[in-house]
Amino acid sequence: MDAISDRVFTETTSTETSNDDPSLLTVILDVSPAGWYRIRDQTSIDELAKSLLVFMNAHLSLNNSNQVAFIASTPQKSKFLFPNPEIDYDEIRTSSSSSGSASNQHQKTPTLVSKDMYRQFRVVDEAVLEELNVVFDEIANGIQDINNNSTLSGALSMALTYTNRMLTLDQSISTTTASAINSTTSMGAGSGSGNTATNSSTSNPSNSITSMKSRILIVTANDEDDVKYIPVMNSIFAAQKMRTSIDIAKLGFEDSSYLQQAADATNGIYFHVHDPRGIVQTLTSAFFIEPSIRPFIILPTNSNVNYRASCFVTGKSVDIGFVCSVCLCIMSKIPPSGKCPACESVFDEKIIAQLSKGPSVLSKKKRKIDTNGAAK
Amino acid sequence: MRLRLLYKNDGEDEKSLLLNFSNRPTMNNIKDALQTIVARSRTVIKDTPTPATTVSDGNETTPGAITPTSTPTPSSVGASSSASTNGAGSLSFNTPESLSDASLLRNFQLQQQYLKEDRNLRSIFTSSVIDNKLTPQLFWSTRLNQLRTYALTISQHRGPYNVLSTIKPVATSDNQVNVNVTRDTINEIFDTYPIIRRAFTELVPSKFSEGEFWSRFFNSKLFRRLRGDKINNSTNRGDVILDKYLYIDQTQKANEDKESATTSLDQTSKEPQSEQTSTAPSLQNPQIKVNKFLDLLGNEEDNSQKLGNRPDLTMRFEDDGIKKVNLGQENEMIVLMKNMNKLSSKMVEMSNAISTTQQSLTQPDEPDSLSQAEINEYQEELNLHDLNEVEESEFIRLSINSNLDAKSSLRRGSEAQMNHFTPDELSSFFSSNKFKPLVNLSDTYDSKNADIEKSSNEVTSLIKHNFRTFKLTTKDSHGVSYDDVKNLVDESLVQEIIRYNMTVVEFLSHFWKLFLNGNNPTQLKRLFASLKNCRNDLTALKERATKKFDEMELVKNNEKLREKIIRSLQSCLEPMEVSLDMACNEYVAAVRLAQKQQPQETESVEINDNGKRPLQQ
C-alpha cells in the first residue's frame, strides 16, 4: 500500500560492453564505373583498394578476434570478396607455399602479396585483390550492358545480414563464417535488391553468445543521387536496430544526401574526401573510431545533413510532393494512372482533382495581380 | 541501565543528564516517550505563500472560521476559478458549439489569454500580426487545435485527490523535519478527511495550539494511516491523543459517515454559486439506494462462508456488532483497503457534488431505474474480457512494388551521364586498374607526406568545426562561460534574426497552405505582398549588419575575419532568402501561367463575377 502514496523509481543503467569485445568491420566498395572514371585524375580504384587493405589490416591488428568483410558493389551485382564461401582459407593458411593440391585457380597464379606478410593480413589481402581483379574483368568485359544502376542498397543489405549472423551466431564454431556467408550470398547476390534487409531482424537475439561490435564502411565515388530509396532506408532502420554504425567515405564531387542520412541515423561518420591522395590517413584516423566510444567524442562527420526524401517515381529529391496515405510512398507528381506506384492503392479522384487543379491565384482580380506581379 | 540525555538551551552549552533505571520496560517506555517528544518538537510546519493566517503563528483561529470562508487566493485565480465561478462569459466551454472552429476564431478573450500565457506564441504573434499585418484570423486559423486544447485546459479544474499523500515531510540538515502546508491544503485536508476536522474541532482551542496540533498530527499514526501508509503497531511511534481517532474512525463509522455527508453538504452549500436547494439528495449517504449490481452487502445473501471454503479476506462478511471487540486487531490490509475505498468514494462524491450543482435539477435521481445504457455499462464491467476468445486481427495485404525504379521509364537521367565516356574508355580504364604482383601496400603512404598532411588537416578542421558547434549547442545547458571568446555579434542582431526567422516561417506556412490548397486569391495576394516585404527587409537587415561589422575595429583590420563573419551571416540568412524567393517565384509563375490560360475571353467571366462583388477601384 505504500505504493499508493509514494513511488520512487530508481533507474539503473546497465554498464556497456567491455572494451575487449571483438569488432567486425565490413567494407563496401562501390565500383560504379562512371564515378571512378570521373575522378581518374585524383586517384584510381586500385590505389584506393590498397589503402582500404591497410585500413583493414590495421583493424585486424587491434584485436586478435577482430573480423573483416569486404563487399564489392558493381553495376551488375554485389558480392562478397572476403570472406568467400568457395575458398577454404584454412588451406591457404596451411599450404603457404602453394605446394600443390591447387584445384583452386587462385593458387596457380603467383600470389599478389608478399608471402612474408603476416598471415592473417595476407589471407584477407590476397583474397580481396584477386577477387577485385575478377570484378574489374567483369566490368571491362560487360561494360556494354551496364545500365549504371546502383547496387549499393543490395550490398548494404548483404553487409547487414552478414553482420547480423556474426552478432548472433556462436563464434567458436569454425564453420560459422562459411555458413553465414553461404546463406547471405545466396539470398542477396543475384538480385542485389534490398529485400534481404527485412530478414535481418528476425533472428532471435537471445542466442547471441559473443558481444561483438560492428560497423560498416561504404566507399563510393558515385555522384548520382539515384540510390534506391526504400531499400536504403530499410537498411538504415535495420542498422539502427542492430546498433551498427554506417560510415561513409564519399569521393567525387557531390554529397550524397541518402548516404548522409544513413550515417546520421546510425551514429556513423560521413566524410566527403575531397582529395583522395592521402586517404590512408583519413581512413586510419576519421574512420577508425570504434562505435562504442562515438557517443563520447567529437566526430569528424559532416553534420549538415540534407533530409530530403526521394521521389519514388522519378528518383529525384523532392521539395514539395505527395505522400500515399497507405504506404507512405513519396511522389513529386501524381501518377497519371491515379494509383500509388508502390502499393497500387487507388487515389480518390476528387482529391486528385483538388490537388492537381493548381493554385488559384487569380479569379476575379486578375488584372490587379498582373500589374503587381510584373512590377516587382 | 542508564539513559543519557543531551540538551541545550538557546545560547548555552550542551548539558547532559543521566537517568538510572532499575527495570528495562520502564526505561524503554521513557525512552520512547522522549523520542516522540523530540521528534514532535523537530517538526516544523511551514506555511507557504498564502499570506493571511498561518498555522504556526499562534493566531488561534477556530476551525469554523478557517474552512468555508476562505476564498481562493489570487495565485489560484486564473484558470480554474474563473472558469468554474464565472460560469458564463467567453471562457466557459460547456457546449460543443463553443469549441467549434468559428467560435474559437471569434473568441478574442480566449486568444488574448492564450497569448498572455504562451510567450513563444506571443512573440510570433507580435512579429507577424502586429508588425507585419498578418490578419489575426489567418494567424489563428492554422492554430485552431492549439486554441481548442487551451480552451479545454483552462475550462478544467483540479478534482479532489488524496491530499495527505502529497505532503512529504522533509528532513533538513539541522535535524528538523519540515512540513509545507498552505491554508488551501489544510482546507482540502478537512474536506477530504472529516475525521481530521473533527479532531481539530475537538482539540484545538481546548487542548493544543493550532501549531502543536499539526506537528502532533504529522507524527501520528493517524496521518500515516490516512495517507495510505502501512502502520506497524508495535514499533512506530505515534501520538497518544491523535491516534485515538484511528479507532474512533472505525467504531463510529456510521455516525461519521453521516457527519461527513453533512459536512460536505455544508461545504458545497457555502460555495459561492451553489444554492441550498442544489445539493442533490444523493449526497445524504444513508438515503442512497445502492443498486444491487454494485451493492457489496449483497454478498451476505451469497455468503460462501456457509459453504465451506473460506473466502478471500476482502470478501468476508463480518457482523459489526460481534467483531467490535477486536478493534485495532483487524487485518491491517483490510483497514487500509477500507480507508482507500472510503477516500475514493469521498472523492467521487465531491466531484459528483460539483457536477450535479452545475447540472440542472430537472432530472430526478432514481438509482434503481437504470437506463439501458447503464445496464450495458454494468454488464460490460462484469464481463471478464480476458477469458473471451481473442479475435484474429485482420491484415490487408499490401503489394509493395519495390522494383519500380528499375522499370520506370522516367529514370533515365543517368544515361546522359554515361554518354560522357565511351564504353571502351571505361573498359580499358578498368583493365588498367588490375593488380599485378607484387602489390606493395606501402605505396599508400610512401613519399606521400604532403597528401597525408592535407588529409589530416581536413579531418582536424572538421573536428574543430564540430567541436565549436558542440560548444555552442551545449552552452546554455551547461552554463559554460565564453568570456575568453569575444563575441563580435551583437545580441540584438541575433535576436533580430531569430525574430525574422519566426515571422518568415509563419508567413510561408500560411502562404503555402493557401497557395497549394486554398481558394482565396485575395488573401493569397496579400500574403505575397507580405512575403515581398519580408524579402526586402531581409536584404536591408543584411546590409545593415554587414555595415555594422565593417565599422568594427577588429573586423576592419582583419580581412580573413571579415570574410568569415560575412559568410556566417550569409549562412544564417540564406535559408530564409531561398525559401522566400522560392515562394515568390512560384507565385509569380503561377500568376503568369494563369493569365496565359485565361485569355481575353475571361473578361466576360469577370464581369459576371463583378456583378456579385464589385471590383476594387
Ligand SMILES: [Zn+2]
Ligand atoms: Zn501507396
